[in-house]
Amino acid sequence: MMRNKPDLLVLAAGLGSRYGGLKQLDGVGPCGESIMEYSIFDAKKAGFEKIVFVIKKAIQKDFKSQILSKIEGFIDFDIVFQEIDSLPGGFNRSVERKKPWGTGHAILSAKDKIINPFAVINADDYYGPGAFDRMGDYLRAPDGDSTEFSLLGYRLENTLSLNGSVSRGICEIKDGFLTTLTERTRISRELEGVFYQGKTKNIPIDPKACVSMNFWGFTPLIFKLLEDRFLLFAKKHHQSLKEEFMITEPIDYAIQNKIARIKVLPVNERWMGITYPDDRKRVQQGIADLVSEGVYPENLFSVL
16 A cells, blocks of 8 residues: 655754854755755655754744745645753753754654654755655655665765865665664865775775765654653763764664664765855855756746
8 A cells, every 4th residue: 555645854953053154044046045945846846745844943933934935835844843951851951052962853853743754854955856756755665664764875975075074974785774874074085085084094985885964764663763762862961062862873773673674775866065164156056057957947936
């Protein structure tokens, strides 16, 4: 039996500390469209039913005026808030804590809004139309088990910044399923190849290595796993100023304890994102090229 159309969860509560502002709202398209708006457009075209946005209450007014007002009537949507006071078990945060609790907590924030299979993306990453087609098809598959999750796998060389190093999760795969996801920091392209920072020296890495760009596919079963793991996290780190509950921790726990499997779906799309201020011009040019090629209309939601 065919599943319901999938939903899309957009993580848009980040602070953008390296960028120096709310890059999830920054206009890079010909008519001031943000990267997120291109993901919304691609998701709708790929058959996603509803968008749920995770934001901070502090940006609610700007978010409504800059994003929600544009997509009214284009696709169904809802918003939820990721706030640092939202801790389980009666735990209280440090009054000095400013940083959100991480991607795992952001996803958990949406548990009351999602009942269908759903994908998760970052608001400030451009994934490409083919990525949404691939994930949408997988989430609609009638034979997909509820404990079989998924992850889009990008080629490392398609995800690098020209303006500085990046961190990426390197996927190790067996029989099409994720076995480990290893975080590598300060990955950069040099004249001699691609390297990441080791403890004492830079270490070469295959530019064609499969990496995660945080484009996940889940069923609602993920929320129970997140609740259990976040409670354990809160017991240990509720007074921390910087520790984050990242989605990779419960995913690794689920794999190692055979609670769930993660199907890796390779894609050849070229990622675009704004990690550093100088990345903005490159993304603007990339979007302009896609508009010239007819991938997107010049005014993204002019069809309304």
